[in-house]
Amino acid sequence: MSNKLFVLVIVLLVFVAFIVVSVDKDETPGEKLSQMLPLGDKTTPTVEVSASESRKYEANEFVTVACLELHGKDKELLFKQLTSRRASIFEQMKSIDVTESDIEQNSVEMRKEWSYDKGTRSLTGYVVSQFFAIKSSNRATAAAVIAALSAELDVEISHTSATLKNEAELKKGIIKAAGEKALETASSYAESVGGKLGKVISVTGNGEGLSFRNHVLGARKAAFYDGVTADNLSAVADSVEISASIHLVAELLQ
Numbered sequence: 001m002s003n004k005l006f007v008l009v010i011v012l013l014v015f016v017a018f019i020v021v022s023v024d025k026d027e028t029p030g031e032k033l034s035q036m037l038p039l040g041d042k043t044t045p046t047v048e049v050s051a052s053e054s055r056k057y058e059a060n061e062f063v064t065v066a067c068l069e070l071h072g073k074d075k076e077l078l079f080k081q082l083t084s085r086r087a088s089i090f091e092q093m094k095s096i097d098v099t100e101s102d103i104e105q106n107s108v109e110m111r112k113e114w115s116y117d118k119g120t121r122s123l124t125g126y127v128v129s130q131f132f133a134i135k136s137s138n139r140a141t142a143a144a145v146i147a148a149l150s151a152e153l154d155v156e157i158s159h160t161s162a163t164l165k166n167e168a169e170l171k172k173g174i175i176k177a178a179g180e181k182a183l184e185t186a187s188s189y190a191e192s193v194g195g196k197l198g199k200v201i202s203v204t205g206n207g208e209g210l211s212f213r214n215h216v217l218g219a220r221k222a223a224f225y226d227g228v229t230a231d232n233l234s235a236v237a238d239s240v241e242i243s244a245s246i247h248l249v250a251e252l253l254q
Contacts, residue, residue, distance in 0.1 A: 045252040046201060047189050051182035053174050054243035059162035061135060062142035062236060066149050066157045069129040071113070078128045082108065085154065086130065093134065096144040104133040131158075142236045162237030175244045179203065182248040190252050198251025205246055 068085055072078045090100055113125045136142040142160060149155045164170060183197070190197045 044198070045254075046249050047186045047197065047252050048247070048249045049182050049185045049189065050245065050247045051178050051185055052243065052245035053178040053181060054241055055170075055174060056239050056241045057164055057170065059139070059164065059237050059240050061137060061163045061165050062139065062160060063163065064134045064136070064142060064145050064149070064157065064160045065131065066134070066155050067129055067131045068152075068155050069127060070154055071125060071127050073125040075110070075126050075128075078110075078126055079108070082128050082130065089132075089149075089152070089155070092148055093145065096148060097141060098134060098136065098145060102135040104135075106131040139236045139238065146236070160236055162240055164240050164242075167240075167242070171242055171244070174242050175205070175246070178244045178246045179248070182246045183250075186248055186250050190250075193252075195252050195254045198253040201249045201251060203246060203248050205244065 068082065068089065070078050070081055070085065072081070086105075090103065093103065094100075108128060108130045110126055110128045112123055113127055115122050115124045134145050136145055146157060146160060149157050182203075183200075187197045
């Protein structure tokens with residue numbers, strides 16, 4: 001019996017050893033070690049460039065922003081006076097080829113005016129006001145608008161802006177030109193190291209927008225326009241510059 005038991009033990013040991021070898025036969029110690037180590041950097045090399053494009057165009061639309069403001073103690077009378085003054089200004093604009101459709105008007109605003117005496121507040125009257133945005137199709141008309149409004153004592157001119165009627169379409173062209181310039185530059189860098197440009201990974205626009213030449217920017221004091229005559233074009237921009245900048249990342253293929 002002891003011999004049979006001994007043989008049985010030997011057979012079992014051989015069977016177990018066969019199973020262990022079968023499980024691990026496809027995975028060597030070296031392979032196990034390689035799985036434990038971090039993978040090498042297999043990131044595709046890239047080319048990164050920035051390019052910009054800008055072009056200047058003659059302005060073909062002008063917007064003058066102004067405010068009509070009246071003071072008084074009678075609210076109803078002030079609103080009537082405002083209506084009358086507005087109609088008068090509109091008629092004046094017609095005389096310089098500005099139609100009512102060229103004038104955008106905001107809602108009428110009213111506020112109270114107060115005086116203070118030894119901590120006591122007293123109502124002294126009211127102020128009614130209305131802002132207007134007047135469009136002109138050329139510099140000469142814009143200058144005439146400024147001259148007419150600056151002569152009105154109850155009108156304050158905020159600013160005059162120069163714009164482009166087809167601004168959106170022109171901006172598309174500028175962005176496309178900046179992109180083509182970026183691709184051309186990236187290709188040159190790739191070729192300089194014996195490679196070629198692969199697919200574009202990302203494109204980012206940096207600071208695209210408009211800049212103005214000879215543009216009266218911001219809200220200037222009304223005194224700036226005092227004495228401006230219709231033939232004085234210095235208060236009106238003559239051109240608009242559109243610019244776009246692009247940052248491009250593309251694959252570098254060897």
